Amino acid sequence: MRWEDFRRSDNVEDRRGSGGFGGGFGGPGGRIPGGRGSLGIGGLIIIGLIAWATGINPAVLIGGADILMGGGDSGYSQQQSPAPSGKQGAPSDQIGQFAATVLAQTEDVWTAVFKAQGETYQDPGMVLFSGATRSACGTAQSAMGPFYCPLDQKVYLDTSFFQEMKQRFRAPGDFAAAYVIAHEVGHHVENQIGLLEKVQARQRQVSRSEANALSVRVELMADCLAGVWAHHADQQWQILEEGDIEEALNAASAIGDDKLQKQAQGYVVPDSFTHGSSAQRVKWFRTGLDTGSMGKCNTFQSSN
Numbered sequence: 001m002r003w004e005d006f007r008r009s010d011n012v013e014d015r016r017g018s019g020g021f022g023g024g025f026g027g028p029g030g031r032i033p034g035g036r037g038s039l040g041i042g043g044l045i046i047i048g049l050i051a052w053a054t055g056i057n058p059a060v061l062i063g064g065a066d067i068l069m070g071g072g073d074s075g076y077s078q079q080q081s082p083a084p085s086g087k088q089g090a091p092s093d094q095i096g097q098f099a100a101t102v103l104a105q106t107e108d109v110w111t112a113v114f115k116a117q118g119e120t121y122q123d124p125g126m127v128l129f130s131g132a133t134r135s136a137c138g139t140a141q142s143a144m145g146p147f148y149c150p151l152d153q154k155v156y157l158d159t160s161f162f163q164e165m166k167q168r169f170r171a172p173g174d175f176a177a178a179y180v181i182a183h184e185v186g187h188h189v190e191n192q193i194g195l196l197e198k199v200q201a202r203q204r205q206v207s208r209s210e211a212n213a214l215s216v217r218v219e220l221m222a223d224c225l226a227g228v229w230a231h232h233a234d235q236q237w238q239i240l241e242e243g244d245i246e247e248a249l250n251a252a253s254a255i256g257d258d259k260l261q262k263q264a265q266g267y268v269v270p271d272s273f274t275h276g277s278s279a280q281r282v283k284w285f286r287t288g289l290d291t292g293s294m295g296k297c298n299t300f301q302s303s304n
Helices: 046-051 093-115 163-165 174-193 195-203 210-236 244-254 257-265 276-291
Strands: 012-014 123-127 132-135 138-141 147-149 154-157
Touching: 046 257, 093 123, 093 174, 093 210, 132 154, 138 257, 154 174, 154 195, 163 174, 163 195, 163 244, 174 210, 195 210, 244 276
Parallel strands: 012 123, 123 154
Antiparallel strands: 132 138, 147 154
16 A cells, blocks of 8 residues: 555544553554564454444443443443543644545545535544553543544554554455544544434343344444545545556455454354454445445445
């Protein structure tokens, strides 16, 4: 993926190495994943393996689907104590600059897409942290994977997750890492158009399995929106290099609920899916990538 020569977003807060919440673990340095360099952290817990990036609330597998996107007593629906402050602006290390560059490209793409529809896009923030930190949705921990918090409109990312993608999920590559960021920004787009609030209200009215099914639709839509970003970013800046699309599709497949459940517990429980199967995730990312159209990302009107 070509990224080095493009602008970095200033909407980044770097809390890595600051101790975060309850003491940090892991490190702030490292290189872009793909076989060059190492970040190194402790292993993810089983919940992290299954959830990877719940995108709305990583506590869903701990507290249940009834706390997805707010509600319950998870702390998600109320502001936490003030978060530790970090350095604002594009970081100076390579992986921090990579994250800031991808975020900048999502800003430019979604600003243009929204403008074409007569709407105004509001940029999200991004918090880079190591180990754990505070968010408006509760504690962000590296074991939970990257996620988006609609209460403060920020993406939370422990960049050492990219090394976990390479080592545990066997999904290396810079474009695979960019897909992760774009997926979380996809949740911000969903929040901007009012989708998350509607899904939250519906989830409070239905059963656990039905709430999980709604979560799957939210996640698959974010995959599709990540593909929309990639489509427009490549059209505008020619960011894709040979093998990049395969990296992203491999990542989408590697983090399907069926594959992660099989790895973690040896069997698959479809009713407990919160993100979608490997085949679904690949399909919807590819749909966004091929069409570049938000209108093609309505996963709620599709049976697969």
